[in-house]
Structures are given as C-alpha cells and as structure tokens.
Amino acid sequence: MPKLKKQRVGIIGCGVIFDRHIEAITANADDFELVALCDIDKRKLDIRAKEHEVFGFTDYKEMYKIMKGKMEMVSIATPNSCHYDQAIDALKSGYDILVEKPIDFRNKRVEEICAWAKKLKKKAYAVLQVRYNPTVGMVKEALGNNLLGDIRSVTLTQRWQRPESYFDSWRADINVGGRTLYEVGIHYMDIIQLLFGLPEVKSSATFNNKHKYVEFEDTVFSILQFPSGASGSLEVTIASEPSNLECTLSVMGSEGYIEVGGRALDKIERAMFLNQIFEDKWNKLVGKFGKSLEPNSYGTHAGSCPNHPTLYAEIAKGKGIDISEAINSIKFIERVYDKEIK
Template sequence: MHTPIHFALIGCGNIATEHATQITRVGILVAVVDTNLAKAKKMGDQYGVPFFETSSALYAAVQKLDVVVIATPNGLHAEQAIEAMQAGYHVLVEKPIALTGVAIQQMQAVANQTGKQIFSVMQNRFNPPVKLIHELLQQKVLGNIDHVQINCFWHRPASYYTNSWHGTMALDGGTLFTQFSHFIDLLCWLFGKVNTAEGQFKNRNHQGLIEFEDEGHIQLEFESGIKASMDYSVNEPSVNREGSLTIFSSKGIVKAGGSYLNILEFEVDDVELASILQIQLDTINKEQFSANDYGQYKGSMRNHYQVYNSLINTLLHQTPYYTTIEEAKDTIDLINLIYQAR
C-alpha cells in the first residue's frame, strides 16, 4: 500500500471545487489558500482543513505536503509555481500554465534545479472524439488533410467580467488564454508546429469591461502545410453554442463537435474508415458528459479526474504524464504568436 499523496490548493475560485473533489478522491487535501480569506475559510470549513491567506503562511505551517495545486488568475501561475517548487513541492497548474514562453522557461529551470515536477491541465485531450481523432491521425488513415476548422462560440455574461481579474491584460491575458487555450493546445497536439499565424480581433459586446477582444478570426499554416482557421467568440446570448474541431481531408470530414468537443460526427467516402468511425460513434455518443457548471456560465468538459489519475500514476509508478511542459509552452507560444497581430 502506497503512502497517500498530500495536496494543498491555492485559489478557491470557480474551478477549485472540481480540484478539491479530485484531490479527495485520489489523495488527501491538507490546506487551502486564497487572498480572499472568506473564500478560503468557506472551502477550508467545507473540507475540514486549515485555510490561509498567503502561500508563505501555508508553507510555514504545513507539516506534510507533496503537491501544490495552483488555480489562481493566469498571470500569477508562474511566480506561484516557482515559489512552490522552491519550497519543496511538485505543482499542478491550471491552464494556461503561464502567459509567456519566458515565464515557462523560468518555471522549467526551477523544476530542474529543485528536482520537482510541473504538471499542467489540458483535460480536453481526454474527450473521446478528440482521443479518437488523435489516434486516426497517428495511424495516418484520414488521407491528405486539406483544412482544419475550429469554431468556439461561447457565452460569457457581463457579470463574469465585472469586478474580476477576468478581462484584465495582466491577470487574464486574453480570450485565447482563458476560454480557448484548450483548442490551441489541441491544434499543437494534433498537427504540430505552426509556420505563420494571422488574426483579426474585435471587442463587440464587452467594451469597458475587458481590455482585449471578445471575438476573433485566426488563420494558421502548419509546418506540414496544413492550413487551419479558428473563429471564436464569447458573445453567444445565453449558452455555449459550439466548441468544435473539424478535419477536411481527402477521405471526407471528421468532426469533434457539440458545445465542448463532445460529439463525434463524420461524412467519409472510405468504407473501412466509415466502419471504424461508426463503431466508435455508437460508443462515444452514448457516453454521458457534463461541463464544469459555474451557474451563470459553463466551462469545458469535466475531465479533471483523468488529469489526476495521470498525475497519481506519474508520482507513484513513474508512468509518463499525459502532457509535457514543452507541449504547454508550444500552446502559449502559439497564442502569443497569434496575438502579435493584436
């Protein structure tokens, strides 16, 4: 029987409940931290653990700790991860892992110095249609790929940005970081490095509330020659309308569709490929899925349990974690390349 892994959670905002649920499933939650002491107390009381206002107070007080989970505003991730590793702990960092490639290099340097590991959260890789598309690409059964289209049409009300770090350049960074970095990650994971990126950005419905765009159109060309387009918005009036990735290839169309890359759709000419997809379709589309629900809006699919399963397997059995710090950096570098046109 292995010794249980001990976790502390920094940040008691919307996604914290999902992290606390997974932590208590796979290990032991020993403390929570939030600069808003009322939030920290509420979560600490809920889970019967000490709560702190600062991470330094946590590190001074805690006796047994292995992993620090960082679920704070984007712009704080790098410095908090570095502080935790220097204090002697592994880190699991919510997406986006940081806002710049330089910050990620600094995190990696500290990980190397301290011998601690950085785990990132990219749970949409576990969505069944996405996993299937990845396998089909690895097996090279989709034929020549002509074009990839990503559509992200989500709902973020004014209340989401009011009196919040959301919408600020320093702590949020942009819609591609906070809402749609999962989709950029999938582009990198599925299709490799990008040669050129162009984008147009507009703030149509959130003027005075956010310091960047609420909608955009992006065009990418990968080193492989594949071209991709992405249209995204947080201006849907009431619900997340679509979050999809469609591949147009010489054998037809394969799509991870729905609101959260959760539905498999296809229209292909190749009989063998059609047969593979039909078998998978029946399995995948029967699966029950749910998104992270925050009341007035919803986030991505709830696959954090897969993230924690992978983390535990890495720490206890040295199984490779499902994603790497280099892959996380590729995603952030691509977002910043896209945003250079802003």
Template sequence: MSSASKKIRFGLIGCGQISSRHVASIKTSKNAQLAAVCDLNEQRAKQYNVDWTTNYHNLIKRGDLDVISVCVPNGLHAQMGIDVAHANKHCLMEKPLGLNLQQADRLINAFKKSGKKLFAVKQVRFNPTVLALKDAVSAKKLGKINNAALVVRWCRPQEYYDNDAWRGTKKLDGGALLNQGIHYIDILQWILGPVISVYAKTDTIGHKIEIEDIALAILKFKSGAYATVEFTLSTYPSNLECSLSVLGKQGTIKLGGPAMDTIEIWQVANCPKPTIKNGLPPNVYVGGLYQGSCPNHIFVYQSIINYFLKNTKTFADGLEARKSLEIVEAVYRSAKQNKEIKLPL
C-alpha cells in the first residue's frame, strides 16, 4: 500500500466533551480512520457511529488499531496509557500525562519498554502567533531574553464544575493549572527553555472545589531569564485574556487575545511584524458557558500521521510533555511548602 492511500486506524477512549475535537480531526484526514470508540456511557459511545464498547480493555486489545487516543479524566490518564503500552499500541494522550511526575514517568517508561510511541496533545504550539514568536526567539531576533510574563485570566463558572462530578476533584481533575494552565506553561518553556527554579502561591477563592483556581509564580530559566505567571479561572463573566509577553535586549513581543491567538505588540529591530494566517477561533463549550484554547487538534493528528507516512517528527512526545508537568508540580510543591523549588525535581 502506498503512503498516499494508507490509513492510520485510531481507537478512542472517552467520548466526552473533548472527544468531538479528536473525531473531527481524524475525519478531516484522508489518511486516518476512526475505527472504534469506548465510553462507560453507551449513548455517548454510540454517537460516532463506529464500533463501540464500554470496556476499554476490549478496545485496546483489538488487532486492527494503530493508535489509541485517550480522552478521559486526568486521574485516569497514566494507568490507561500504561495499559495501551502493554497492549502494544501507540497512544495519543490528552494533557496532562498524569496527576504528577511519578505517574508520568511510569507511563513514559511503559512506552519506552514497549517500543511504541507516546504522543501528547500540545495543540497550542500550532497557533500561528505562537509559531511566529517561537521562530523569532529561536533566531535570536529579540537578543538575550530578560524576562517574560504569562497571564491567563479565564472564566470557569461554578456550573462548569457542577456539571461533571470529576471536575474540581483532587483525584480525577488534579488542579486548574494542571488541567487548563499547563497548555500555556508548555508554551512558556517551549520558547524560553528549561526552568531551574519556581516560587509560587496557589489558592481557591472563587469556586466550591477541592483544587486551586488561582496560581501565581515566579520562574527562573537556565538562560538567566525570569518569568511571572498569573493564572486564574475566576474571571467573570467570560475569558478576559491569555497573553505572553517576551522582553529581550533587542525587542519585545506580546501575544494576546482570549487564547494567545493575536499579536498585540511586535517591536523588534530589523524584524518586521510577520503576516500570519488566521488561526482557528477558541473552542466554545456548552452553548457558550465557557471558552478554551484554539482547536488545533487537527494539526496534532496530522503530525502523527506524517510521522507514520513520512517519518517526520513535528509532534510532542511523552518526554516533551513531561517538561510542563514538572513545572506545574514545582508550582504545587512551592505553594505547599512556601519556598523556592529547584528543578529538575
């Protein structure tokens, strides 16, 4: 079979809210096929009109699947992923890899032993604005980076948590920074490099939940740069901003908008503001109850398909996804212990 006609067959575990982005992305590609799904709720499992089961072990043992996409609550990610590795399948894991580094490392090691790939959903990396900033920093157009500021002022009404029992719990959700903020912590470290220390505060101030809904942090990078992080889900009535400002000796760039999807400032010597294609608008959920990041899952899936058909590596793997999880865990440790935390952990 030629690569042009070959189809990568996907199975999907978890037919909840985010699954629609995965399914739409698979259906968009002529080289991908959604072959089977799994959900504990039969009605949700049936919605995609493919083979279905309520037992994920039945799904992952099928011999006709290439990649299993895991779209279940956070606290279930690591063990399900390990089971996928033991079933000798590749895996696409929604964020985060696990609730902590211990879980993530078990997951990563399982795939290392199996010889199969662990792909991670890092869709914000495909925002055209983010790619433009990444290119400018990588090409040293801003000179030495002095400092940066990440601001995520998003809204999650209490109804968001009340609608699903797992949300807001320590056991299955794990944390707001872990669930929503990790997207943008990933962008921060992807562009600025390794973090060597974190000092942070977290609290729960606007919701009746077990986890934090606000996090403030100071990060120091191996390069010598610093960054501040302001993250909250207590912005009302809707998302206010998701911005990243990067300040270098030769210029300043600020990405903004509700999902880091616009260029607000581009002041760089000998590097004019680029003309970029329009990105996809932020996800809108539950009839407008809240918004999320831009729905770039289609590019995540295309990167996986290109790996199999063209042997290109434009995807984020487990080790890459571990980096942002390590920073989030350092934030939690710092807040709990009220001290600066050194990395690596």
C-alpha cells in the first residue's frame, strides 16, 4: 500500500503522554507535521505552542474551525472521559483521528465513533502501541505456527506501582479517568484478546490495598475462560512497591510454554518445548524480531514501551490500528467489572 501524503497534525492535550506524540511526529517528519496544539491550561499551552512554533488553542472546537484546510489529522491525548466527544466532533469537522486509550468506557460508544468514521469516510485510529512490542509479534507468530500446540492456560500478571500523587489529578475521578483497568490494564488485556480471543469472565474480585482514599480499586483478580476452552487468570495491581515489578504473560500449551515478562511485556523470560523441531523453529523466529524499547518513564512512575513512532509510521503507510480494534479490549474490561463480587 502506498504511503499517504504528508499529514498536518493537531494535538489536543499537552499532558504526560504529549511528548510521545511529539517524538513520533519528529521521527516521521517526512510524513507528519505538527501545526496546532490545544489545552485548557493556557500557561502550559503557551509554553508548548511557543516551543514548537505552532498555533495554540484553549478550545478544541475553535481549533477544528480555524484549522480547517490547514490540518488533516487530530491526535487526542486528553483525560479519558473527553475522548468520545472530541473524536466525534473531529470526524464531523472533517479530520482523521488518532485517539489515546481508552477510547471510551463503553464499547457501544466506540462503535458509534466507528460508525461516524465510516459514514464520513474518515480514518480513525487507536493508540494500542503495545501491539508493536517485538515480544508480542514473537508470540503471535509462534501461535500461528502452532508451536505450543493446544493452549491450556493463559495468565496475565501486571504488578505495577503508582504513587499516591498519581491521583492528585483527574485520574481520581471515576467519571473522568474510569477505573484501574481502563487506565493501566487496558494495553495488556488488549494483547490477551488479540492473541487468544475475547474471554468469558467467570468471576472477579477487586481490592483497594494502597490508594484507600480513591473511590475505586487498585487491584483486580479475575478467572477467565477463552473461546478455545483454555482457562486463564488476570491479576492487575498498581499497589506494588517500590516500582513496577512485572508485566508477565504466561502461556501453557500441549507442546510447550512461553513466558513474556519484564516490566512491560518487553522480554522473553522463558520458552520451552517438548519437540526439538519446535524449539529450533522458535529460535529461528526470535531472530526475526528486534529488541523492545525501554518502558516510558514519567519520573514518579513508569509505563508501557513507547512505540508511538512505529504507530505513526504505520498510519503513514495506511496500516494504522483501526479504532474498531479497540472494541474488544473495552468489552473485556466491561466483562471483568460486570462479574465483580460486591
């Protein structure tokens, strides 16, 4: 597929993830150009707009109106509850969109965004950049080649740390930030459903072990069953100390075992096979993929691997992650909370 023409981009939201988008645009300067910024914090906006020599707006609707004909794509990096309205309004204003996670807290509203994009013949992309971790590509190819045989069990263990100051903002408001899985677990739950299908959630339990003044949980446990019949479990916590300890995906099959770990699903910890032929195939497969990037550091805490440059590069090729791809990860989260033991 041929590359698209150079796209002029406006970013809404100059918060913690803003720099990842700037890095991605800079890394793909032949394909993207930053032309406008928007943030309700005028002081922050003025600093960023001056730094990047672009137009600055405190009202995203004003940006949509004034930048008409001067901008093709909008990257939405605002607090979670803002994404839906800003995405719909961007599409109606004639722009393609790239939306940070979570697209919304309800899968039906993500479907509405998809419907508007289709109706208006605009592109709508999701920031699900963990899919570009080389480790994910390795496991996906191993499964495609049936190196593990029949899958028996899948386990995700995400033991991360978030300081109390993490919630000194909109993230503490359940109506704005959502709950822990929407803010922290979503990228890795997306990988589970991508590789193994959307699971049925048998039961869930939530706990508030550290952030007791916040109105929702910091720890989630769930029992799962996948479409193949394989069993599974999910553990997501932001109560670990002193830092992110692990994000581990363990896959047990009839022919072997693969464990992807590190702090952000960025390292192959173990790969063992009953069959030497399968082990040789695995070793050959691993050589095809590069090394994962170091996880994002935000000073007080760390996050996922910063694959935004790859994300933008794929968009330039016309192969970005369509926003419809985000629906099942939202469904997965909804299922976990629907089965929560009260």
